[in-house]
Amino acid sequence: xxxxxxxxxxxxxxxxxxxxxxxxxxxxxxxxxxxxxxxxxxxxxxxxxxxxxxxxxxxxxxxxxxxxxxxxxxxxxxxxxxxxxxxxxxxxxxxxxxxxxxxxxxxxxxxx
Amino acid sequence: xxxxxxxxxxxxxxxxxxxxxxxxxxxxxxxxxxxxxxxxxxxxxxxxxxxxxxxxxxxxxxxxxxxxxxxxxxxxxxxxxxxxxxxxxxxxxxxxxxxxxxxxxxxxxxxx
Numbered sequence: 001x002x003x004x005x006x007x008x009x010x011x012x013x014x015x016x017x018x019x020x021x022x023x024x025x026x027x028x029x030x031x032x033x034x035x036x037x038x039x040x041x042x043x044x045x046x047x048x049x050x051x052x053x054x055x056x057x058x059x060x061x062x063x064x065x066x067x068x069x070x071x072x073x074x075x076x077x078x079x080x081x082x083x084x085x086x087x088x089x090x091x092x093x094x095x096x097x098x099x100x101x102x103x104x105x106x107x108x109x110x111x112x
Numbered sequence: 113x114x115x116x117x118x119x120x121x122x123x124x125x126x127x128x129x130x131x132x133x134x135x136x137x138x139x140x141x142x143x144x145x146x147x148x149x150x151x152x153x154x155x156x157x158x159x160x161x162x163x164x165x166x167x168x169x170x171x172x173x174x175x176x177x178x179x180x181x182x183x184x185x186x187x188x189x190x191x192x193x194x195x196x197x198x199x200x201x202x203x204x205x206x207x208x209x210x211x212x213x214x215x216x217x218x219x220x221x222x223x224x
Contacts, residue, residue, distance in 0.1 A: 001130065001168055002128060002130070002204060002206055003128075003206065004206065008208075012124075012126060012208065012210050014124060014126065014172055014212075016114060016115075016160045016162075016172070018113065018114070048128045048168075048170060048206075049170075050128075050162045050163055050164045050168050050169050050170045051162055051164055052162045052163055052164065053165065056113055056160075056162050057162050058160060058161075058162045058170040058172060060126055060128070060170060060172075085219075086218055086219035087219070090218070090219055092114060092217070092218070092219070092220075093217065093218050093219070094114055094115065094116065094160075094215065094216075094217050095215065095216045095217070095218075096120075096124065096212045096214070096215040096216075097212070097213055097214050097215070098124050098210035098211055098212040098213065099210055099211050099213060100126075100208045100209070100210040101209055101210065101211060102208070102209050103206065103207065103208040103209070104206075104207045104208075105204070105205065105206050105207070106198055106202070106204070106205050106207075107197075107198035107199070107202055107204070107205070108204075
């Protein structure tokens with residue numbers, strides 16, 4: 001659920017999306033498959049995801065470097081899922097690539 | 113709901129959290145108050161937030177620069193809310209500060 005104990009600097013892909021009203025077919029299965037597939041990619045560090053009851057969601061995947069993100073973006077099966085997402089599943093999305101410079105965890109007082 | 117049309121580079125504060133089972137008192141009101149208050153701060157660019165039915169949530173706030181983030185972190189009322197969050201509201205959280213280098217939006221094909 002949490003991506004824990006990662007040591008900056010590393011990279012985050014922040015994907016915010018609003019699900020379309022229709023088009024539930026295969027969405028959950030594909031989202032789970034993409035999370036499982038991402039976890040097999042070189043440079044993958046973790047993933048966090050939450051979607052509310054109105055269909056607005058944020059998924060953040062964490063990566064060692066920009067090259068890892070490029071490889072994940074270029075993965076064939078991921079590309080096919082992205083195409084379906086654009087066509088069927090998302091009313092709107094924003095995707096941002098960011099470099100994490102510092103991180104803290106709590107409330108236990110751990111930090112990295 | 114979406115933070116749209118922001119021009120990189122800018123900064124993201126990624127706050128992932130698991131709500132505690134108890135302690136709902138004032139949480140929603142305080143979370144809304146913090147979002148409203150953040151929006152009045154210099155350098156604020158937007159906020160996105162989603163929490164699922166299991167109490168896991170991700171809030172990403174966007175800022176012009178690191179100085180804006182420092183000022184928001186140092187805001188007295190925000191500090192009081194953070195203290196209550198640590199004490200009452202969150203079982204665990206991860207907070208990351210990241211610099212957004214590039215961004216895309218869809219599925220309309222807009223990008224920045």
